[in-house]
Amino acid sequence: MVRPLNRKLLRDLWRLKSQVITIALVVASGIGGYIGSLSAHASLAALRDGYYESARFAHVFAPVRRAPRAIVTRLRSLPGVLDLDPSIVAATTITIPGESDLMTGQIVSLPRDPDSGMNRVVLARGRWVEPDDDSGVLISQSFARARGIQPGQRLSVLMNGRQQAVTVRGIALSPAYIFAASQGGFADDTRFGVLWMPENRLASAYDLKGAFNLLSLRLGAHGDERSIITAVDKALANYGAAGAYARKDQLSHKMLTQEIEEQRVFGTVLPSVFLAVAIFLLHVLLSRHIATERTQIAALKAMGYGNGTIGAHYFAFTSVTVLFGVVLGVAVGYFFGRWMTGLYARVFSFPDFHFAIVGWVGASAVLLAVVSGVVATFSAVRAVMRLPAAEAMRPPAAPHFHRTFLDRLRLGALLPAPARMVVREIERRPLRTSLTTLGIASSAAIIIAGTWWGDAFAELVDSELFRRDRADVLLALNEPKAIGAFAEIRRLPGVLMAEAARTVPVRLRHGATEYRSALLGLDPDARLRRVQDAQGRDLPLTNGSLVINDRLARVLGVRVGDRIEVEPIEGTRRATHLVISAESGDLMGMYGYVTRRDAARLVGEGDTFNFARVRVDAAQDAHFFEAVRNTPGIAAAGDKRRMVANFRATSQHNLLMFATILSVFATCIAVGVVYNSARITLAEQSWELATLRVMGFTRAEVSWTLLGQLLVQMLIALPIGFLIGHALAAFILDLISSEEFRIPLVVDGGTYALAGTVMLAAGVATSLIVRRRIDQLDLIGVLKTRD
Amino acid sequence: MSGSPVFSAQGLTKVYQAGEVTVQALRGVTFDVGAGEFVVMLGPSGSGKSTLLNILGGLDVPTSGSVRWRDHDLSHASEKELTRYRREHVGFVFQFYNLIPSLTARENVELVTDLVPNPMTPEDALNIVGLSARLDHFPAQLSGGEQQRVAIARALAKRPECLLCDEPTGALDIETGRLVLEALARANEELATTTIVITHNATISAMAHRVLKLADGRLAASEVNSHRLTPAELQW
Numbered sequence A: 001m002v003r004p005l006n007r008k009l010l011r012d013l014w015r016l017k018s019q020v021i022t023i024a025l026v027v028a029s030g031i032g033g034y035i036g037s038l039s040a041h042a043s044l045a046a047l048r049d050g051y052y053e054s055a056r057f058a059h060v061f062a063p064v065r066r067a068p069r070a071i072v073t074r075l076r077s078l079p080g081v082l083d084l085d086p087s088i089v090a091a092t093t094i095t096i097p098g099e100s101d102l103m104t105g106q107i108v109s110l111p112r113d114p115d116s117g118m119n120r121v122v123l124a125r126g127r128w129v130e131p132d133d134d135s136g137v138l139i140s141q142s143f144a145r146a147r148g149i150q151p152g153q154r155l156s157v158l159m160n161g162r163q164q165a166v167t168v169r170g171i172a173l174s175p176a177y178i179f180a181a182s183q184g185g186f187a188d189d190t191r192f193g194v195l196w197m198p199e200n201r202l203a204s205a206y207d208l209k210g211a212f213n214l215l216s217l218r219l220g221a222h223g224d225e226r227s228i229i230t231a232v233d234k235a236l237a238n239y240g241a242a243g244a245y246a247r248k249d250q251l252s253h254k255m256l257t258q259e260i261e262e263q264r265v266f267g268t269v270l271p272s273v274f275l276a277v278a279i280f281l282l283h284v285l286l287s288r289h290i291a292t293e294r295t296q297i298a299a300l301k302a303m304g305y306g307n308g309t310i311g312a313h314y315f316a317f318t319s320v321t322v323l324f325g326v327v328l329g330v331a332v333g334y335f336f337g338r339w340m341t342g343l344y345a346r347v348f349s350f351p352d353f354h355f356a357i358v359g360w361v362g363a364s365a366v367l368l369a370v371v372s373g374v375v376a377t378f379s380a381v382r383a384v385m386r387l388p389a390a391e392a393m394r395p396p397a398a399p400h401f402h403r404t405f406l407d408r409l410r411l412g413a414l415l416p417a418p419a420r421m422v423v424r425e426i427e428r429r430p431l432r433t434s435l436t437t438l439g440i441a442s443s444a445a446i447i448i449a450g451t452w453w454g455d456a457f458a459e460l461v462d463s464e465l466f467r468r469d470r471a472d473v474l475l476a477l478n479e480p481k482a483i484g485a486f487a488e489i490r491r492l493p494g495v496l497m498a499e500a501a502r503t504v505p506v507r508l509r510h511g512a513t514e515y516r517s518a519l520l521g522l523d524p525d526a527r528l529r530r531v532q533d534a535q536g537r538d539l540p541l542t543n544g545s546l547v548i549n550d551r552l553a554r555v556l557g558v559r560v561g562d563r564i565e566v567e568p569i570e571g572t573r574r575a576t577h578l579v580i581s582a583e584s585g586d587l588m589g590m591y592g593y594v595t596r597r598d599a600a601r602l603v604g605e606g607d608t609f610n611f612a613r614v615r616v617d618a619a620q621d622a623h624f625f626e627a628v629r630n631t632p633g634i635a636a637a638g639d640k641r642r643m644v645a646n647f648r649a650t651s652q653h654n655l656l657m658f659a660t661i662l663s664v665f666a667t668c669i670a671v672g673v674v675y676n677s678a679r680i681t682l683a684e685q686s687w688e689l690a691t692l693r694v695m696g697f698t699r700a701e702v703s704w705t706l707l708g709q710l711l712v713q714m715l716i717a718l719p720i721g722f723l724i725g726h727a728l729a730a731f732i733l734d735l736i737s738s739e740e741f742r743i744p745l746v747v748d749g750g751t752y753a754l755a756g757t758v759m760l761a762a763g764v765a766t767s768l769i770v771r772r773r774i775d776q777l778d779l780i781g782v783l784k785t786r787d
Numbered sequence B: 001m002s003g004s005p006v007f008s009a010q011g012l013t014k015v016y017q018a019g020e021v022t023v024q025a026l027r028g029v030t031f032d033v034g035a036g037e038f039v040v041m042l043g044p045s046g047s048g049k050s051t052l053l054n055i056l057g058g059l060d061v062p063t064s065g066s067v068r069w070r071d072h073d074l075s076h077a078s079e080k081e082l083t084r085y086r087r088e089h090v091g092f093v094f095q096f097y098n099l100i101p102s103l104t105a106r107e108n109v110e111l112v113t114d115l116v117p118n119p120m121t122p123e124d125a126l127n128i129v130g131l132s133a134r135l136d137h138f139p140a141q142l143s144g145g146e147q148q149r150v151a152i153a154r155a156l157a158k159r160p161e162c163l164l165c166d167e168p169t170g171a172l173d174i175e176t177g178r179l180v181l182e183a184l185a186r187a188n189e190e191l192a193t194t195t196i197v198i199t200h201n202a203t204i205s206a207m208a209h210r211v212l213k214l215a216d217g218r219l220a221a222s223e224v225n226s227h228r229l230t231p232a233e234l235q236w
Ligand SMILES: Nc1ncnc2c1ncn2[C@@H]1O[C@H](COP(=O)(O)OP(=O)(O)OP(=O)(O)O)[C@@H](O)[C@H]1O
Pocket: B016, B017, B018, B023, B024, B025, B043, B044, B045, B046, B047, B048, B049, B050, B051, B052
């Protein structure tokens, strides 16, 4: 390369530094988001897998009612099974002295030797519970943290209907309870805890001496999950097997994996939009830059500079910009990814932490940026190559203007000259105007796509926890009871309304597809738990009818009118066939609904119930929970009001973080687009603008010809951006939708308003900067040379 | 004092297509220019002078007819060959200066001296046009005439075999104009640079070996000066 051209390159970069920097920021946002999210995804997945391996997390879980330990030896010979670990788990309620709050939890047995067994418990703080310790427990770190529990704290837990005093000896972690939640509930660390105690204590409390109720299995590389599950179920059938399930159906693993997967979606979708915008910005900047240098380029050619040299000169211009963005992006990506990995590793309570930019992610990011740069530069540089050298001998071309639409309507005369300039400029370059508009629109869309989650979750909570389930508390019984016992629940203090339910775990089959689910048996006139279709209309339940969730129907490949096989995993276990009478539109969970009578019949019972939904007078809350605690037979109670409040608080905190980060990125883009287009227009029109000033137009009037274009573009861009944002939200939803729940596509006015406000703020900030530039316009200098 | 022809043009035509209108800028021009010859080209605005100069300089190709530089056929040359021709043999002075605004006067000259094996130093070239004191100024800091002189220094610095100037004194006062013309005459005299100068100023034609007059795309007259004046003797 030739020295003076290099100097020109440096000076051009310096002169256009603010544009170069804003574009580099957009590139950096895209690259940073991409590297950060995908590396966080890979790091978290690696942390998870490493943790699982070191803690010997099981591959298959087989819950039973009560099976003798002797059977373990028999199962050991199953082909593909590496190891088995019998243990005891039990649902419980936890009471912290002095707190009225009702908390549920799970008690899990500890092996004699802390280094044996599966799903190994790792001590985070405090000390281990010795086998002969008759009151010590370990407690899950997330619960301890949420409740401020320290070793030494005394608690009371419900064991087989009796309150037992225990003392926390240590705080611990387990791969099986990374997400701790009661089945089907929201993960709520303040209201759900896991306790570990020596196996012999659990066994004697639950009358499981020499027996177990959960068998964990680790499989060899060639172990076939499906056939092992079938074999295990068969072997345990006589011991009240509740149906073995694979790791992918394990609650904690499922939630953890879903969370980690979301990183991947965010890591690809949003940065793609960012990079597309960056390509567009680079392209516009470079083609406008080149357009203003046409005569210089022609002169260079006339002097004998070849196409290659000149092309390389302009290519270098974008390369430097992109490179700058890449370097910045890798740094941003590293810190963003590290921060996110740390955040999640803490939420997930991973015992160790490690973050690294994954090689292929970094390499593909750089490649992506380079390709973006080439794409953005290609047509502009080709235009340079095609530019005839004779151009240098001609006066700078006066651009072609048309009589505008406005002129044709004869409205033009009504507008002052600067306004006419605005309209003609916009009409003269329809492509550029639409591209700039699209750029502004995409920034608005990114803000929406990043922040609508709050609206969606609010709708989710509202739909599932208020419109469909209107109870305050859900009580679970240890064992189904005859309906006569329901009067006892009605009599609990503070109960305003109570409804009984009989829930039966089932396997649903249609053809070759099978799904583990549950049938919720409700009374036909139930008011507290409603079965509703996707539009929120109540679906009536009558004896003999079966309503199933629409997502479940898709999984099974059935529709209304089809027969499916229903096999209860409890009681008689006798499979029957039922005809689907309607589909419900619940957003969470995949259940079927029958009448309580039908549910009881399915398992060969009479008029029974095992759940109760209760409305409680808020003023008598404490009395109510006190009474529940002292009622034998109630295994667990879910306090919906507190759960919702807590869920809102934590999710709002996380959403706010995420929204803030995205807004920063989107603002970079917005400012990048708006500022660049204003600056380039200024460069192109500075000659005209200076001429106007010389002719006596005021600074304000001259500014308006430029800012007017910006304003018009903004006004067109915002509604388009709202539409794109909505579409982008739908697209992301589609990518992260899981079987477990459906996030409703709801974008509130407030979210649009936020996007609009951020964009307008970017517009105003840009206007002020540009206005200052116009004020400083060097009239004589501008008129002397046309560059 | 013209030697063997370096340029030889045969029946050159050039048609521009601008939208629906076609403009016939050259309508069959035939002439030779000898090595070391100093030619002044006159003609009313729009008569095709710049068009002809562009074709001679390898910036453009004729619509029909042929043009040769020594043994190079310029009318059928590829873009690559034309670039090489311009780089190795031609110095241009543009009608609109065409300086690079982001480069100083010295750097604008360096742009050319970097391209050829045996150039003047940029300082010498700028000294010839009387701009030694303005080496490090940017175009926007120079007057119109000063910018034009940088453009001329840029063309001279290369010591080209032929120098093509489109109105090199258009923006200059008499004194500076004379300075520029002297530089051109000296290059022609000492280095035998074949020089073609387009001008609207008929007085300048007195210093040429030959005067070509264009009118409406045709060569209207070709007059050889029996007696040449030096730039110092020109009166305008
Ligand atoms: N790119 C072009 N497209 C269309 N017409 C052109 C183009 N370049 C030149 N012309 C036309 O060709 C004719 C000759 O132009 P040229 O520039 O050669 O004139 P000139 O003699 O140099 O005039 P001047 O003294 O004003 O510079 C003019 O009518 C001009 O309008």
